[in-house]
Amino acid sequence: MTIRNQRFSLLKQPIFSILNQHLINYPTPSNLNYWAGFGPLAGICLVIQIVTGVFLAMHYTPHVDLAFNSVEHIMRDVEGGWFLRYMHANGASMFLIVVHFHMFRSLYYGSYSSPREFVRCSGVVIFLLMIVTAFIGYVPPWGQMSFWGATVITSLASAIPVVGDTIVTWLWGGFSVGNATLNRFFSLHYLLPFLLVGASILHLGALHQYGSNNPLGINSYTDKIASYPYYYVKDLVGWVAFAIFSSIFIFYAPNVLGHPDNYIPANPMPTPPHIVPEWYFLPIHAILRSIPDKAGGVAAIAPVFICLLALPFLNQSMYVRSAKFRPIYHIIYLLFLADRLLLGWIGCQPVEAPFVTIGQISPFVFFLFFAIMPIPGRVQRENPNYFSENFAFSYPKK
Amino acid sequence: MGVGGGSSAKVKSVVYALSPYQQQTMPGLWKDFTSKIYKRTLGDWVSISLVAVPVIGTYFYFSYGTTLNHGYLIISNEYH
Numbered sequence: 140m141t142i143r144n145q146r147f148s149l150l151k152q153p154i155f156s157i158l159n160q161h162l163i164n165y166p167t168p169s170n171l172n173y174w175a176g177f178g179p180l181a182g183i184c185l186v187i188q189i190v191t192g193v194f195l196a197m198h199y200t201p202h203v204d205l206a207f208n209s210v211e212h213i214m215r216d217v218e219g220g221w222f223l224r225y226m227h228a229n230g231a232s233m234f235l236i237v238v239h240f241h242m243f244r245s246l247y248y249g250s251y252s253s254p255r256e257f258v259r260c261s262g263v264v265i266f267l268l269m270i271v272t273a274f275i276g277y278v279p280p281w282g283q284m285s286f287w288g289a290t291v292i293t294s295l296a297s298a299i300p301v302v303g304d305t306i307v308t309w310l311w312g313g314f315s316v317g318n319a320t321l322n323r324f325f326s327l328h329y330l331l332p333f334l335l336v337g338a339s340i341l342h343l344g345a346l347h348q349y350g351s352n353n354p355l356g357i358n359s360y361t362d363k364i365a366s367y368p369y370y371y372v373k374d375l376v377g378w379v380a381f382a383i384f385s386s387i388f389i390f391y392a393p394n395v396l397g398h399p400d401n402y403i404p405a406n407p408m409p410t411p412p413h414i415v416p417e418w419y420f421l422p423i424h425a426i427l428r429s430i431p432d433k434a435g436g437v438a439a440i441a442p443v444f445i446c447l448l449a450l451p452f453l454n455q456s457m458y459v460r461s462a463k464f465r466p467i468y469h470i471i472y473l474l475f476l477a478d479r480l481l482l483g484w485i486g487c488q489p490v491e492a493p494f495v496t497i498g499q500i501s502p503f504v505f506f507l508f509f510a511i512m513p514i515p516g517r518v519q520r521e522n523p524n525y526f527s528e529n530f531a532f533s534y535p536k537k
Numbered sequence: 538m539g540v541g542g543g544s545s546a547k548v549k550s551v552v553y554a555l556s557p558y559q560q561q562t563m564p565g566l567w568k569d570f571t572s573k574i575y576k577r578t579l580g581d582w583v584s585i586s587l588v589a590v591p592v593i594g595t596y597f598y599f600s601y602g603t604t605l606n607h608g609y610l611i612i613s614n615e616y617h
Contacts, residue, residue: 166547
């Protein structure tokens with residue numbers, strides 16, 4: 140290639156050079172395993188959600204009298220509309236499944252620890268934005284569960300002292316959930332995914348500043364390979380597996396993750412007998428219900444996100460990150476995973492005698508995980524760098 | 538890309554020992570497949586137990602108790 144050609148190479152142009160630097164020639168540790176593929180997969184999920192959402196919005200009408208019927212119109216009259224809708228509805232669940240794997244992978248390999256604190260914090264912000272987007276996205280179909288879900292969740296703000304009722308009125312755009320609520324929720328549901336894109340770019344930029352972590356949890360500065368084609372090909376295996384998994388839901392069980400009551404048009408008069416949130420809200424729902432006081436329950440949600448944000452600052456084990464080399468943390472991690480599964484199960488159980496006890500123990504264990512997080516790091520610091528001393532890729536000497 | 542957004546880490550060039558015609562996709566995937574699965578699952582029974590026992594144990598404890606007591610689990614005098 141001549142010098143002139145090199146100068147005018149597409150990959151050296153202003154925007155493309157950045158894309159090349161971050162998406163094609165990005166120096167990636169050579170020892171990443173398949174679990175690392177969940178990050179890029181989450182990006183693909185976001186793109187799928189945005190594309191299907193934009194096309195759905197072309198046929199959807201955000202009005203209380205027309206919303207439910209416009210969704211049925213999409214299902215019956217629009218060419219491929221059922222596919223778009225099922226892809227979007229199940230895509231939200233798939234997105235959150237992928238993000239949960241991504242978060243637990245990060246937790247296992249200690250990817251959140253120094254110097255990647257900002258990566259972790261931006262990730263928690265993305266997770267929070269995702270939850271809000273998913274919640275307000277459940278309202279536009281305007282079925283019974285959309286209406287009552289919106290009523291219950293927005294009413295939680297009334298637990299805030301002094302300004303609570305004013306906030307609820309502001310959220311509703313009136314004195315009850317109605318047309319104004321539907322319109323603003325639809326508008327925000329269209330807006331927030333683009334904020335998610337921005338936050339994701341920030342997340343990626345923060346990650347690429349110090350480079351990706353790896354399963355050994357050590358510095359891999361001397362052992363990098365280009366992300367393209369090596370990790371694109373490796374991630375492709377995960378993408379195909381994911382496509383098969385999500386296709387099972389879209390084509391064979393499209394409503395299994397939803398609620399049958401949402402096929403009844405919204406009606407403010409009869410309340411559904413058992414209002415259950417979507418599966419991805421169940422752990423937070425369980426924590427909310429664990430305190431037998433409305434204000435207390437609402438107040439318990441904030442510490443969840445504060446704990447998730449504080450995690451990199453609680454962990455003292457900077458040089459030995461991966462749970463593979465931290466036996467105490469490995470045990471704590473697995474118990475935390477079990478507790479997370481229990482929270483999901485208990486969140487969909489009725490508030491009755493058998494379930495109340497476990498519903499109060501599980502959130503306690505959840506917060507206990509973060510409380511004892513500094514301990515394994517402290518214990519291991521008595522034996523500093525025990526792993527990196529015995530391994531070829533140690534930290535560069537200053 | 539580098540520390541403080543500075544210089545990028547050097548990328549290693551991957552040198553293939555085999556030509557594309559001699560390479561196989563995922564060689565050795567099926568070799569000792571059962572023993573590999575065993576090693577990853579039952580072979581690591583401590584890890585499996587740490588997750589499965591609390592989850593399945595709690596589920597069956599409460600489900601079984603609930604069935605026996607006609608919808609209410611009697612675990613203390615509080616529920617008598």
